[in-house]
Amino acid sequence: MPTLGQNQYGKAETRVVRVTRDGATHHLEDLKVSVALSGDMDEVHYSGSNAAVLTTDATKNTVFAFAKEHGIGSPERFGILLARHFTESQPTLTRARIRLESYAWERVPTPGEGDHSFLRDGRGIRTAQVTHDTEDGWEVLSGLTGVTVLNTTHSEFHGFLRDRYTTLAETRDRVLATDVTALWRHRWAGPAEDRDWNASHAAARRHLLDAFARTYSYSLQQTLYGMGARVIDHRPEIDEIRLSLPNKHHFLADLTPFGMENDTEDGAVYFAADRPYGLIEATVLRDGATARIPIDATNL
CATH class of the missing domain: 3.10.270.10 (Urate Oxidase;)
Known part of the structure:
Protein backbone atom coordinates (compact mmCIF):
# COMPACT_ATOMS: atom_id res chain seq x y z
CA MET A 1 0.00 0.00 0.00
CA ASP A 136 11.80 21.63 16.21
CA GLY A 137 10.82 24.99 17.71
CA TRP A 138 10.57 28.39 16.05
CA GLU A 139 11.85 29.93 12.85
CA VAL A 140 11.22 33.53 11.81
CA LEU A 141 12.12 34.79 8.35
CA SER A 142 11.75 38.42 7.36
CA GLY A 143 12.16 39.80 3.88
CA LEU A 144 11.15 42.04 1.05
CA THR A 145 10.35 41.71 -2.63
CA GLY A 146 9.76 43.97 -5.60
CA VAL A 147 12.30 46.59 -4.54
CA THR A 148 13.69 47.98 -7.80
CA VAL A 149 17.11 49.65 -7.67
CA LEU A 150 19.45 51.00 -10.35
CA ASN A 151 22.99 52.42 -10.58
CA THR A 152 23.71 54.47 -13.70
CA THR A 153 27.46 53.83 -13.39
CA HIS A 154 30.14 52.20 -11.16
CA SER A 155 29.40 48.84 -12.75
CA GLU A 156 31.60 46.84 -15.13
CA PHE A 157 31.47 43.34 -16.62
CA HIS A 158 34.49 41.81 -18.34
CA GLY A 159 36.99 38.98 -18.12
CA PHE A 160 34.29 36.29 -18.28
CA LEU A 161 34.53 32.84 -19.86
CA ARG A 162 34.08 32.62 -23.61
CA ASP A 163 33.00 29.76 -25.82
CA ARG A 164 31.79 29.45 -29.41
CA TYR A 165 28.35 30.79 -28.41
CA THR A 166 29.54 33.87 -26.53
CA THR A 167 28.54 37.13 -28.21
CA LEU A 168 28.28 39.51 -25.25
CA ALA A 169 30.73 42.41 -25.43
CA GLU A 170 32.78 43.40 -22.41
CA THR A 171 31.91 46.70 -20.77
CA ARG A 172 33.73 49.06 -18.41
CA ASP A 173 30.70 51.23 -17.68
CA ARG A 174 27.16 49.93 -17.60
CA VAL A 175 23.77 50.43 -15.98
CA LEU A 176 23.17 47.92 -13.18
CA ALA A 177 19.56 47.37 -12.20
CA THR A 178 17.69 44.65 -10.32
CA ASP A 179 14.51 43.80 -8.42
CA VAL A 180 15.62 42.79 -4.93
CA THR A 181 13.99 39.80 -3.30
CA ALA A 182 15.49 38.88 0.06
CA LEU A 183 14.74 36.64 3.05
CA TRP A 184 16.71 36.69 6.27
CA ARG A 185 16.58 34.34 9.26
CA HIS A 186 16.49 35.67 12.78
CA ARG A 187 18.36 34.19 15.69
CA TRP A 188 15.60 32.94 17.99
CA ALA A 189 15.80 33.37 21.76
CA GLY A 190 12.45 31.81 22.67
CA PRO A 191 8.77 32.60 22.10
CA ALA A 192 8.73 35.23 24.85
CA GLU A 193 11.34 37.33 23.07
CA ASP A 194 10.36 40.97 22.79
CA ARG A 195 11.94 42.23 19.57
CA ASP A 196 11.26 45.41 17.67
CA TRP A 197 10.55 43.67 14.38
CA ASN A 198 9.75 46.91 12.56
CA ALA A 199 13.04 48.55 13.52
CA SER A 200 14.99 45.40 12.64
CA HIS A 201 13.34 45.19 9.22
CA ALA A 202 13.88 48.88 8.47
CA ALA A 203 17.56 48.59 9.38
CA ALA A 204 18.12 45.46 7.25
CA ARG A 205 16.40 47.12 4.30
CA ARG A 206 18.53 50.23 4.72
CA HIS A 207 21.75 48.19 4.76
CA LEU A 208 20.74 46.27 1.63
CA LEU A 209 20.10 49.47 -0.30
CA ASP A 210 23.18 51.21 1.06
CA ALA A 211 25.41 48.31 0.00
CA PHE A 212 23.88 48.28 -3.47
CA ALA A 213 24.56 51.98 -3.88
CA ARG A 214 28.10 51.92 -2.46
CA THR A 215 29.51 48.78 -4.10
CA TYR A 216 31.64 49.41 -7.19
CA SER A 217 30.46 46.34 -9.05
CA TYR A 218 32.40 44.04 -11.36
CA SER A 219 29.55 41.51 -11.30
CA LEU A 220 26.06 41.27 -9.89
CA GLN A 221 27.33 38.35 -7.79
CA GLN A 222 29.79 40.69 -6.10
CA THR A 223 27.02 43.20 -5.44
CA LEU A 224 24.79 40.48 -4.01
CA TYR A 225 27.48 39.33 -1.59
CA GLY A 226 28.18 42.92 -0.54
CA MET A 227 24.51 43.47 0.22
CA GLY A 228 24.16 40.29 2.25
CA ALA A 229 27.46 40.76 4.07
CA ARG A 230 26.52 44.27 5.13
CA VAL A 231 23.31 43.00 6.75
CA ILE A 232 25.15 40.20 8.57
CA ASP A 233 27.89 42.59 9.73
CA HIS A 234 25.51 45.21 11.10
CA ARG A 235 22.54 43.21 12.40
CA PRO A 236 23.54 40.72 15.13
CA GLU A 237 20.01 39.29 15.32
CA ILE A 238 20.28 37.95 11.74
CA ASP A 239 22.23 34.74 11.02
CA GLU A 240 21.41 34.11 7.35
CA ILE A 241 20.18 36.08 4.36
CA ARG A 242 19.17 34.76 0.96
CA LEU A 243 19.03 37.08 -2.04
CA SER A 244 17.53 36.66 -5.49
CA LEU A 245 18.57 39.36 -7.98
CA PRO A 246 17.44 39.35 -11.60
CA ASN A 247 19.73 41.34 -13.86
CA LYS A 248 17.46 43.94 -15.44
CA HIS A 249 19.56 44.46 -18.56
CA HIS A 250 19.95 47.92 -20.06
CA PHE A 251 21.58 47.84 -23.50
CA LEU A 252 22.80 50.89 -25.40
CA ALA A 253 20.43 51.46 -28.29
CA ASP A 254 22.02 51.18 -31.74
CA LEU A 255 21.62 54.61 -33.33
CA THR A 256 24.23 54.17 -36.07
CA PRO A 257 21.55 53.70 -38.78
CA PHE A 258 20.61 57.33 -38.09
CA GLY A 259 24.19 58.59 -38.19
CA MET A 260 24.22 59.12 -34.43
CA GLU A 261 26.73 58.01 -31.81
CA ASN A 262 25.36 56.64 -28.56
CA ASP A 263 28.02 56.43 -25.87
CA THR A 264 27.91 56.59 -22.10
CA GLU A 265 29.47 60.03 -21.77
CA ASP A 266 26.32 62.14 -21.94
CA GLY A 267 22.69 61.63 -22.91
CA ALA A 268 23.07 57.88 -23.47
CA VAL A 269 19.91 56.10 -24.58
CA TYR A 270 19.24 52.55 -23.40
CA PHE A 271 16.87 49.77 -24.32
CA ALA A 272 15.51 48.30 -21.07
CA ALA A 273 15.11 44.59 -21.81
CA ASP A 274 12.24 42.70 -20.21
CA ARG A 275 13.26 39.05 -20.73
CA PRO A 276 15.14 36.80 -20.80
CA TYR A 277 17.22 37.98 -17.87
CA GLY A 278 20.11 36.72 -15.81
CA LEU A 279 19.12 35.53 -12.33
CA ILE A 280 21.71 35.65 -9.56
CA GLU A 281 20.92 33.91 -6.25
CA ALA A 282 23.00 33.14 -3.18
CA THR A 283 22.96 32.85 0.61
CA VAL A 284 25.24 34.83 2.93
CA LEU A 285 25.79 33.34 6.40
CA ARG A 286 27.18 34.48 9.70
CA ASP A 287 30.41 32.63 10.48
CA GLY A 288 29.47 29.33 12.11
CA ALA A 289 25.79 29.51 11.15
CA THR A 290 24.08 26.72 9.21
CA ALA A 291 22.09 27.45 6.06
CA ARG A 292 18.41 26.75 6.60
CA ILE A 293 16.60 28.90 4.04
CA PRO A 294 15.76 26.68 1.02
CA ILE A 295 17.41 27.54 -2.28
CA ASP A 296 14.02 28.38 -3.84
CA ALA A 297 12.51 30.12 -0.81
CA THR A 298 12.67 33.58 -2.38
CA ASN A 299 10.61 32.33 -5.33
CA LEU A 300 7.68 30.99 -3.31
Missing part, protein backbone atom coordinates in the same frame (compact mmCIF):
# COMPACT_ATOMS: atom_id res chain seq x y z
CA PRO A 2 1.40 3.47 -0.83
CA THR A 3 2.49 5.54 2.17
CA LEU A 4 1.51 9.13 2.85
CA GLY A 5 4.39 11.59 2.78
CA GLN A 6 4.78 15.15 3.97
CA ASN A 7 1.51 17.03 3.85
CA GLN A 8 -0.06 20.29 4.94
CA TYR A 9 -3.27 22.22 4.48
CA GLY A 10 -4.65 25.63 5.32
CA LYS A 11 -6.15 28.83 3.97
CA ALA A 12 -4.11 30.83 1.48
CA GLU A 13 -4.05 34.57 0.83
CA THR A 14 -6.47 35.90 3.42
CA ARG A 15 -6.43 39.67 3.02
CA VAL A 16 -6.90 41.60 6.27
CA VAL A 17 -6.94 45.38 6.60
CA ARG A 18 -6.98 47.02 10.03
CA VAL A 19 -7.81 50.70 10.57
CA THR A 20 -6.95 52.26 13.94
CA ARG A 21 -8.47 55.65 14.66
CA ASP A 22 -6.52 58.02 16.88
CA GLY A 23 -8.88 60.94 16.78
CA ALA A 24 -8.66 62.51 13.33
CA THR A 25 -5.44 60.59 12.60
CA HIS A 26 -6.02 57.11 11.21
CA HIS A 27 -3.47 54.27 10.93
CA LEU A 28 -3.70 51.60 8.24
CA GLU A 29 -2.28 48.05 8.28
CA ASP A 30 -2.70 45.81 5.23
CA LEU A 31 -1.66 42.15 5.16
CA LYS A 32 -2.04 39.02 3.08
CA VAL A 33 -1.82 35.94 5.31
CA SER A 34 -1.42 32.29 4.29
CA VAL A 35 -1.69 29.53 6.90
CA ALA A 36 -0.35 25.98 6.40
CA LEU A 37 -0.92 23.36 9.11
CA SER A 38 0.56 19.89 9.62
CA GLY A 39 0.19 17.15 12.19
CA ASP A 40 -1.77 13.94 12.74
CA MET A 41 -3.47 13.95 9.35
CA ASP A 42 -3.10 10.33 8.20
CA GLU A 43 -6.76 9.34 8.57
CA VAL A 44 -8.18 12.28 6.67
CA HIS A 45 -6.08 11.17 3.69
CA TYR A 46 -6.60 7.42 4.06
CA SER A 47 -10.26 7.23 5.06
CA GLY A 48 -11.62 10.76 4.78
CA SER A 49 -12.15 11.11 8.55
CA ASN A 50 -12.11 14.80 9.44
CA ALA A 51 -11.85 14.25 13.21
CA ALA A 52 -8.35 15.75 13.39
CA VAL A 53 -8.97 18.59 10.94
CA LEU A 54 -9.41 22.21 11.94
CA THR A 55 -11.28 23.72 9.01
CA THR A 56 -9.54 26.14 6.71
CA ASP A 57 -12.51 28.44 7.23
CA ALA A 58 -11.64 28.53 10.94
CA THR A 59 -8.06 29.52 10.15
CA LYS A 60 -9.36 32.40 8.03
CA ASN A 61 -11.67 33.50 10.83
CA THR A 62 -8.78 33.32 13.30
CA VAL A 63 -6.78 35.76 11.18
CA PHE A 64 -9.57 38.34 11.34
CA ALA A 65 -10.32 37.74 15.03
CA PHE A 66 -6.65 38.04 16.04
CA ALA A 67 -6.24 41.23 14.00
CA LYS A 68 -9.14 42.73 15.96
CA GLU A 69 -8.28 41.35 19.42
CA HIS A 70 -4.47 41.49 19.40
CA GLY A 71 -3.67 44.02 16.70
CA ILE A 72 -1.01 43.46 14.05
CA GLY A 73 2.01 45.60 14.93
CA SER A 74 4.33 43.81 12.50
CA PRO A 75 4.02 40.79 10.17
CA GLU A 76 6.47 38.85 12.35
CA ARG A 77 4.59 39.54 15.59
CA PHE A 78 1.25 38.68 14.02
CA GLY A 79 2.66 35.48 12.50
CA ILE A 80 4.06 34.42 15.88
CA LEU A 81 0.67 34.94 17.55
CA LEU A 82 -1.09 32.86 14.90
CA ALA A 83 1.46 30.03 14.80
CA ARG A 84 1.48 29.70 18.59
CA HIS A 85 -2.32 29.64 18.69
CA PHE A 86 -2.71 26.86 16.14
CA THR A 87 -0.06 24.56 17.62
CA GLU A 88 -1.09 25.12 21.25
CA SER A 89 -4.88 25.04 20.86
CA GLN A 90 -5.25 21.83 18.81
CA PRO A 91 -3.51 18.59 19.89
CA THR A 92 -3.59 17.19 16.36
CA LEU A 93 -1.70 20.18 14.93
CA THR A 94 2.05 20.01 15.53
CA ARG A 95 3.34 22.48 12.95
CA ALA A 96 2.10 25.82 11.69
CA ARG A 97 3.69 27.93 8.98
CA ILE A 98 2.40 31.46 8.50
CA ARG A 99 3.41 33.41 5.40
CA LEU A 100 2.68 37.12 5.33
CA GLU A 101 2.95 40.00 2.89
CA SER A 102 2.63 43.53 4.22
CA TYR A 103 1.58 46.38 1.94
CA ALA A 104 2.70 49.83 3.00
CA TRP A 105 0.60 52.95 2.53
CA GLU A 106 1.80 56.55 2.77
CA ARG A 107 -0.33 59.46 3.81
CA VAL A 108 -1.84 61.89 1.34
CA PRO A 109 -1.53 65.33 2.99
CA THR A 110 -4.95 66.85 3.57
CA PRO A 111 -4.45 69.98 5.72
CA GLY A 112 -7.46 70.68 7.88
CA GLU A 113 -9.30 67.56 6.70
CA GLY A 114 -7.79 64.96 9.07
CA ASP A 115 -5.18 62.28 8.36
CA HIS A 116 -7.30 59.58 6.76
CA SER A 117 -6.20 59.54 3.10
CA PHE A 118 -3.54 57.12 1.86
CA LEU A 119 -1.55 56.27 -1.27
CA ARG A 120 -0.21 52.77 -1.85
CA ASP A 121 3.57 52.83 -1.27
CA GLY A 122 5.41 51.68 -4.39
CA ARG A 123 8.71 50.81 -2.67
CA GLY A 124 8.12 47.05 -2.63
CA ILE A 125 6.42 44.51 -0.41
CA ARG A 126 7.53 43.45 3.06
CA THR A 127 7.38 39.70 3.66
CA ALA A 128 7.64 37.34 6.62
CA GLN A 129 7.36 33.63 7.32
CA VAL A 130 6.88 32.25 10.82
CA THR A 131 7.06 28.51 11.49
CA HIS A 132 6.42 26.78 14.80
CA ASP A 133 7.00 23.06 15.16
CA THR A 134 6.27 21.49 18.54
CA GLU A 135 9.45 19.41 18.21
Whole structure:
Protein backbone atom coordinates (compact mmCIF):
# COMPACT_ATOMS: atom_id res chain seq x y z
CA MET A 1 0.00 0.00 0.00
CA PRO A 2 1.40 3.47 -0.83
CA THR A 3 2.49 5.54 2.17
CA LEU A 4 1.51 9.13 2.85
CA GLY A 5 4.39 11.59 2.78
CA GLN A 6 4.78 15.15 3.97
CA ASN A 7 1.51 17.03 3.85
CA GLN A 8 -0.06 20.29 4.94
CA TYR A 9 -3.27 22.22 4.48
CA GLY A 10 -4.65 25.63 5.32
CA LYS A 11 -6.15 28.83 3.97
CA ALA A 12 -4.11 30.83 1.48
CA GLU A 13 -4.05 34.57 0.83
CA THR A 14 -6.47 35.90 3.42
CA ARG A 15 -6.43 39.67 3.02
CA VAL A 16 -6.90 41.60 6.27
CA VAL A 17 -6.94 45.38 6.60
CA ARG A 18 -6.98 47.02 10.03
CA VAL A 19 -7.81 50.70 10.57
CA THR A 20 -6.95 52.26 13.94
CA ARG A 21 -8.47 55.65 14.66
CA ASP A 22 -6.52 58.02 16.88
CA GLY A 23 -8.88 60.94 16.78
CA ALA A 24 -8.66 62.51 13.33
CA THR A 25 -5.44 60.59 12.60
CA HIS A 26 -6.02 57.11 11.21
CA HIS A 27 -3.47 54.27 10.93
CA LEU A 28 -3.70 51.60 8.24
CA GLU A 29 -2.28 48.05 8.28
CA ASP A 30 -2.70 45.81 5.23
CA LEU A 31 -1.66 42.15 5.16
CA LYS A 32 -2.04 39.02 3.08
CA VAL A 33 -1.82 35.94 5.31
CA SER A 34 -1.42 32.29 4.29
CA VAL A 35 -1.69 29.53 6.90
CA ALA A 36 -0.35 25.98 6.40
CA LEU A 37 -0.92 23.36 9.11
CA SER A 38 0.56 19.89 9.62
CA GLY A 39 0.19 17.15 12.19
CA ASP A 40 -1.77 13.94 12.74
CA MET A 41 -3.47 13.95 9.35
CA ASP A 42 -3.10 10.33 8.20
CA GLU A 43 -6.76 9.34 8.57
CA VAL A 44 -8.18 12.28 6.67
CA HIS A 45 -6.08 11.17 3.69
CA TYR A 46 -6.60 7.42 4.06
CA SER A 47 -10.26 7.23 5.06
CA GLY A 48 -11.62 10.76 4.78
CA SER A 49 -12.15 11.11 8.55
CA ASN A 50 -12.11 14.80 9.44
CA ALA A 51 -11.85 14.25 13.21
CA ALA A 52 -8.35 15.75 13.39
CA VAL A 53 -8.97 18.59 10.94
CA LEU A 54 -9.41 22.21 11.94
CA THR A 55 -11.28 23.72 9.01
CA THR A 56 -9.54 26.14 6.71
CA ASP A 57 -12.51 28.44 7.23
CA ALA A 58 -11.64 28.53 10.94
CA THR A 59 -8.06 29.52 10.15
CA LYS A 60 -9.36 32.40 8.03
CA ASN A 61 -11.67 33.50 10.83
CA THR A 62 -8.78 33.32 13.30
CA VAL A 63 -6.78 35.76 11.18
CA PHE A 64 -9.57 38.34 11.34
CA ALA A 65 -10.32 37.74 15.03
CA PHE A 66 -6.65 38.04 16.04
CA ALA A 67 -6.24 41.23 14.00
CA LYS A 68 -9.14 42.73 15.96
CA GLU A 69 -8.28 41.35 19.42
CA HIS A 70 -4.47 41.49 19.40
CA GLY A 71 -3.67 44.02 16.70
CA ILE A 72 -1.01 43.46 14.05
CA GLY A 73 2.01 45.60 14.93
CA SER A 74 4.33 43.81 12.50
CA PRO A 75 4.02 40.79 10.17
CA GLU A 76 6.47 38.85 12.35
CA ARG A 77 4.59 39.54 15.59
CA PHE A 78 1.25 38.68 14.02
CA GLY A 79 2.66 35.48 12.50
CA ILE A 80 4.06 34.42 15.88
CA LEU A 81 0.67 34.94 17.55
CA LEU A 82 -1.09 32.86 14.90
CA ALA A 83 1.46 30.03 14.80
CA ARG A 84 1.48 29.70 18.59
CA HIS A 85 -2.32 29.64 18.69
CA PHE A 86 -2.71 26.86 16.14
CA THR A 87 -0.06 24.56 17.62
CA GLU A 88 -1.09 25.12 21.25
CA SER A 89 -4.88 25.04 20.86
CA GLN A 90 -5.25 21.83 18.81
CA PRO A 91 -3.51 18.59 19.89
CA THR A 92 -3.59 17.19 16.36
CA LEU A 93 -1.70 20.18 14.93
CA THR A 94 2.05 20.01 15.53
CA ARG A 95 3.34 22.48 12.95
CA ALA A 96 2.10 25.82 11.69
CA ARG A 97 3.69 27.93 8.98
CA ILE A 98 2.40 31.46 8.50
CA ARG A 99 3.41 33.41 5.40
CA LEU A 100 2.68 37.12 5.33
CA GLU A 101 2.95 40.00 2.89
CA SER A 102 2.63 43.53 4.22
CA TYR A 103 1.58 46.38 1.94
CA ALA A 104 2.70 49.83 3.00
CA TRP A 105 0.60 52.95 2.53
CA GLU A 106 1.80 56.55 2.77
CA ARG A 107 -0.33 59.46 3.81
CA VAL A 108 -1.84 61.89 1.34
CA PRO A 109 -1.53 65.33 2.99
CA THR A 110 -4.95 66.85 3.57
CA PRO A 111 -4.45 69.98 5.72
CA GLY A 112 -7.46 70.68 7.88
CA GLU A 113 -9.30 67.56 6.70
CA GLY A 114 -7.79 64.96 9.07
CA ASP A 115 -5.18 62.28 8.36
CA HIS A 116 -7.30 59.58 6.76
CA SER A 117 -6.20 59.54 3.10
CA PHE A 118 -3.54 57.12 1.86
CA LEU A 119 -1.55 56.27 -1.27
CA ARG A 120 -0.21 52.77 -1.85
CA ASP A 121 3.57 52.83 -1.27
CA GLY A 122 5.41 51.68 -4.39
CA ARG A 123 8.71 50.81 -2.67
CA GLY A 124 8.12 47.05 -2.63
CA ILE A 125 6.42 44.51 -0.41
CA ARG A 126 7.53 43.45 3.06
CA THR A 127 7.38 39.70 3.66
CA ALA A 128 7.64 37.34 6.62
CA GLN A 129 7.36 33.63 7.32
CA VAL A 130 6.88 32.25 10.82
CA THR A 131 7.06 28.51 11.49
CA HIS A 132 6.42 26.78 14.80
CA ASP A 133 7.00 23.06 15.16
CA THR A 134 6.27 21.49 18.54
CA GLU A 135 9.45 19.41 18.21
CA ASP A 136 11.80 21.63 16.21
CA GLY A 137 10.82 24.99 17.71
CA TRP A 138 10.57 28.39 16.05
CA GLU A 139 11.85 29.93 12.85
CA VAL A 140 11.22 33.53 11.81
CA LEU A 141 12.12 34.79 8.35
CA SER A 142 11.75 38.42 7.36
CA GLY A 143 12.16 39.80 3.88
CA LEU A 144 11.15 42.04 1.05
CA THR A 145 10.35 41.71 -2.63
CA GLY A 146 9.76 43.97 -5.60
CA VAL A 147 12.30 46.59 -4.54
CA THR A 148 13.69 47.98 -7.80
CA VAL A 149 17.11 49.65 -7.67
CA LEU A 150 19.45 51.00 -10.35
CA ASN A 151 22.99 52.42 -10.58
CA THR A 152 23.71 54.47 -13.70
CA THR A 153 27.46 53.83 -13.39
CA HIS A 154 30.14 52.20 -11.16
CA SER A 155 29.40 48.84 -12.75
CA GLU A 156 31.60 46.84 -15.13
CA PHE A 157 31.47 43.34 -16.62
CA HIS A 158 34.49 41.81 -18.34
CA GLY A 159 36.99 38.98 -18.12
CA PHE A 160 34.29 36.29 -18.28
CA LEU A 161 34.53 32.84 -19.86
CA ARG A 162 34.08 32.62 -23.61
CA ASP A 163 33.00 29.76 -25.82
CA ARG A 164 31.79 29.45 -29.41
CA TYR A 165 28.35 30.79 -28.41
CA THR A 166 29.54 33.87 -26.53
CA THR A 167 28.54 37.13 -28.21
CA LEU A 168 28.28 39.51 -25.25
CA ALA A 169 30.73 42.41 -25.43
CA GLU A 170 32.78 43.40 -22.41
CA THR A 171 31.91 46.70 -20.77
CA ARG A 172 33.73 49.06 -18.41
CA ASP A 173 30.70 51.23 -17.68
CA ARG A 174 27.16 49.93 -17.60
CA VAL A 175 23.77 50.43 -15.98
CA LEU A 176 23.17 47.92 -13.18
CA ALA A 177 19.56 47.37 -12.20
CA THR A 178 17.69 44.65 -10.32
CA ASP A 179 14.51 43.80 -8.42
CA VAL A 180 15.62 42.79 -4.93
CA THR A 181 13.99 39.80 -3.30
CA ALA A 182 15.49 38.88 0.06
CA LEU A 183 14.74 36.64 3.05
CA TRP A 184 16.71 36.69 6.27
CA ARG A 185 16.58 34.34 9.26
CA HIS A 186 16.49 35.67 12.78
CA ARG A 187 18.36 34.19 15.69
CA TRP A 188 15.60 32.94 17.99
CA ALA A 189 15.80 33.37 21.76
CA GLY A 190 12.45 31.81 22.67
CA PRO A 191 8.77 32.60 22.10
CA ALA A 192 8.73 35.23 24.85
CA GLU A 193 11.34 37.33 23.07
CA ASP A 194 10.36 40.97 22.79
CA ARG A 195 11.94 42.23 19.57
CA ASP A 196 11.26 45.41 17.67
CA TRP A 197 10.55 43.67 14.38
CA ASN A 198 9.75 46.91 12.56
CA ALA A 199 13.04 48.55 13.52
CA SER A 200 14.99 45.40 12.64
CA HIS A 201 13.34 45.19 9.22
CA ALA A 202 13.88 48.88 8.47
CA ALA A 203 17.56 48.59 9.38
CA ALA A 204 18.12 45.46 7.25
CA ARG A 205 16.40 47.12 4.30
CA ARG A 206 18.53 50.23 4.72
CA HIS A 207 21.75 48.19 4.76
CA LEU A 208 20.74 46.27 1.63
CA LEU A 209 20.10 49.47 -0.30
CA ASP A 210 23.18 51.21 1.06
CA ALA A 211 25.41 48.31 0.00
CA PHE A 212 23.88 48.28 -3.47
CA ALA A 213 24.56 51.98 -3.88
CA ARG A 214 28.10 51.92 -2.46
CA THR A 215 29.51 48.78 -4.10
CA TYR A 216 31.64 49.41 -7.19
CA SER A 217 30.46 46.34 -9.05
CA TYR A 218 32.40 44.04 -11.36
CA SER A 219 29.55 41.51 -11.30
CA LEU A 220 26.06 41.27 -9.89
CA GLN A 221 27.33 38.35 -7.79
CA GLN A 222 29.79 40.69 -6.10
CA THR A 223 27.02 43.20 -5.44
CA LEU A 224 24.79 40.48 -4.01
CA TYR A 225 27.48 39.33 -1.59
CA GLY A 226 28.18 42.92 -0.54
CA MET A 227 24.51 43.47 0.22
CA GLY A 228 24.16 40.29 2.25
CA ALA A 229 27.46 40.76 4.07
CA ARG A 230 26.52 44.27 5.13
CA VAL A 231 23.31 43.00 6.75
CA ILE A 232 25.15 40.20 8.57
CA ASP A 233 27.89 42.59 9.73
CA HIS A 234 25.51 45.21 11.10
CA ARG A 235 22.54 43.21 12.40
CA PRO A 236 23.54 40.72 15.13
CA GLU A 237 20.01 39.29 15.32
CA ILE A 238 20.28 37.95 11.74
CA ASP A 239 22.23 34.74 11.02
CA GLU A 240 21.41 34.11 7.35
CA ILE A 241 20.18 36.08 4.36
CA ARG A 242 19.17 34.76 0.96
CA LEU A 243 19.03 37.08 -2.04
CA SER A 244 17.53 36.66 -5.49
CA LEU A 245 18.57 39.36 -7.98
CA PRO A 246 17.44 39.35 -11.60
CA ASN A 247 19.73 41.34 -13.86
CA LYS A 248 17.46 43.94 -15.44
CA HIS A 249 19.56 44.46 -18.56
CA HIS A 250 19.95 47.92 -20.06
CA PHE A 251 21.58 47.84 -23.50
CA LEU A 252 22.80 50.89 -25.40
CA ALA A 253 20.43 51.46 -28.29
CA ASP A 254 22.02 51.18 -31.74
CA LEU A 255 21.62 54.61 -33.33
CA THR A 256 24.23 54.17 -36.07
CA PRO A 257 21.55 53.70 -38.78
CA PHE A 258 20.61 57.33 -38.09
CA GLY A 259 24.19 58.59 -38.19
CA MET A 260 24.22 59.12 -34.43
CA GLU A 261 26.73 58.01 -31.81
CA ASN A 262 25.36 56.64 -28.56
CA ASP A 263 28.02 56.43 -25.87
CA THR A 264 27.91 56.59 -22.10
CA GLU A 265 29.47 60.03 -21.77
CA ASP A 266 26.32 62.14 -21.94
CA GLY A 267 22.69 61.63 -22.91
CA ALA A 268 23.07 57.88 -23.47
CA VAL A 269 19.91 56.10 -24.58
CA TYR A 270 19.24 52.55 -23.40
CA PHE A 271 16.87 49.77 -24.32
CA ALA A 272 15.51 48.30 -21.07
CA ALA A 273 15.11 44.59 -21.81
CA ASP A 274 12.24 42.70 -20.21
CA ARG A 275 13.26 39.05 -20.73
CA PRO A 276 15.14 36.80 -20.80
CA TYR A 277 17.22 37.98 -17.87
CA GLY A 278 20.11 36.72 -15.81
CA LEU A 279 19.12 35.53 -12.33
CA ILE A 280 21.71 35.65 -9.56
CA GLU A 281 20.92 33.91 -6.25
CA ALA A 282 23.00 33.14 -3.18
CA THR A 283 22.96 32.85 0.61
CA VAL A 284 25.24 34.83 2.93
CA LEU A 285 25.79 33.34 6.40
CA ARG A 286 27.18 34.48 9.70
CA ASP A 287 30.41 32.63 10.48
CA GLY A 288 29.47 29.33 12.11
CA ALA A 289 25.79 29.51 11.15
CA THR A 290 24.08 26.72 9.21
CA ALA A 291 22.09 27.45 6.06
CA ARG A 292 18.41 26.75 6.60
CA ILE A 293 16.60 28.90 4.04
CA PRO A 294 15.76 26.68 1.02
CA ILE A 295 17.41 27.54 -2.28
CA ASP A 296 14.02 28.38 -3.84
CA ALA A 297 12.51 30.12 -0.81
CA THR A 298 12.67 33.58 -2.38
CA ASN A 299 10.61 32.33 -5.33
CA LEU A 300 7.68 30.99 -3.31
